[in-house]
Amino acid sequence: MNLYEMARKLDVPLEEVYRIALKMEGAGVLRRI
């Protein structure tokens, strides 16, 4: 699922999901594909 679809599903702005995703990527929880 891309971040836009996730943002829609969660009903939050894409920008917020993106910010959190980058934070989690930095912490090693997520990896971009």
Added chain:
Amino acid sequence: MKKLSEEIAHYLQRLFPLNRSLTGEGNRETLRIISEIAPVRLFEYPSGSRIYDWMIPDEWHVREAWIKDSSGRILVDFLRNNLHLMGYSVPVRRTMSFAELRPHLHVHPFLKDAIPYHTSYFKKQWGFCLSTEQLESLFSPEGIYEVCVDSELKPGSLTVGEILLPGTSQKEYLVSTYICHPSLANDNLSGILLTALLAREWATRKRNFGYRFIFVPETLGALAYCANNEAAVKDLMGALVVTGVGGPGSFSYKQSFQKEHFLNGMVEDTLNELHRAFLTYPFDIHGSDERQYSSPGFRINTVTISRDRYYEYPEYHSSLDNLEFVRPEYLLSCYEAYLRLLEKMDQNLVFIRTEPHGEPRLGARGLYPETGGGSGPNGMERVSWT
């Protein structure tokens, strides 16, 4: 913003008079000037090259074109307004009666004071375009006229401009605009200028994805670019066609062929966030280069944001689509929308969990509030199920 507005006004003035067409020096000069804003790499595709079901025609050059009456007075002059000459007119130099001349004269169907825009890229003919007012006041059924089209059609090339901005990912988006219209300000000098300004700004940003900004003659130029970059084009994540972005009308957007595609939602979010009321045009087979990018061989979802979209304003394809119709502030409002849309497109990454079993332990990474319990969710769980 004031500085940007002044810059837009400057380039509109310089670029408006150039004789752009399917091919020719007007296109190259346009791209050379645009390169002052953002460096454009030029590609030349030779006349006679096969492009899918099409063929690149000879290059068109015009030195002068006019009609004189029997007293030697110039009635219609290409050098005064390039719309006066039908695009790709073949050479002619003859004296003729009004009856012989009339089939070669084109007027606007409902705007009496406007010069219409006509081309004949593939049928070899010549023609002049003029206002109904000019036709009625300057020509007489008994008149004898001297006609000159000093043009040349010779092997050359079709010119395309490209600005490549790589990202950290190999995946790319396309931003496409067309350069083949002569002195028509909204359709599409506005699109050329906005695309260049957008590329310049986007070059300064840290990008997740790669971006191809291209300046192409409509249809054949778009196809020539696709044919010469086929693998990359087929792998695009999506495309924008920038057209009609300088008029005073309301915002609108044309959807991509897949209504549920994320680009459509992003455009709507963008315009809503900017508090812009807008019209929605569902995808259809008419329009601009989304026709090529959406064709079965490519299937690239392509959207367009416009103000005064093609077909939808009376001045469309006429001399009244001029620098009085287009204003820097209108163009700036579209620039703002496209820039925000690019920001959204660039944030649309896909992630996977490095440890997919169970929830991630956010606290160990400093991503979870140190005090547990409390009365409700804290926000971080939103992404725990990525």
